[in-house]
Amino acid sequence: xxxxxxxxxxxxxxxxxxxxxxxxxxxxxxxxxxxxxxxxxxxxxxxxxxxxxxxxxxxxxxxxxxxxxxxxxxxxxxxxxxxxxxxxxxxxxxxxxxxxxxxxxxxxxxxx
Numbered sequence: 601x602x603x604x605x606x607x608x609x610x611x612x613x614x615x616x617x618x619x620x621x622x623x624x625x626x627x628x629x630x631x632x633x634x635x636x637x638x639x640x641x642x643x644x645x646x647x648x649x650x651x652x653x654x655x656x657x658x659x660x661x662x663x664x665x666x667x668x669x670x671x672x673x674x675x676x677x678x679x680x681x682x683x684x685x686x687x688x689x690x691x692x693x694x695x696x697x698x699x700x701x702x703x704x705x706x707x708x709x710x711x712x
């Protein structure tokens with residue numbers, strides 16, 4: 601494993617923007633799937649209910665991830681990216697490269 605001691609903001613921005621594009625496309629696909637109208641039989645209704653609930657969970661998760669990505673991009677623009685929102689210290693670059701949307705350092709994540 602390669603240890604990173606510096607934050608490569610352009611690299612992280614590019615990865616976040618790519619993730620944002622993927623999530624937006626995924627949400628569009630989910631919306632298209634949800635909007636497909638056909639005439640299900642009674643036997644299909646129970647399966648439809650289960651699939652609809654699953655689809656709702658997938659949409660909620662994708663929306664949450666998209667908001668995390670947008671927030672990280674905003675922090676980059678504001679110059680606050682890489683600083684822990686709880687203690688204000690810098691977040692270790694290795695953590696940021698592994699989880700670019702993180703907002704807390706490992707110490708605060710652990711609750712110390």
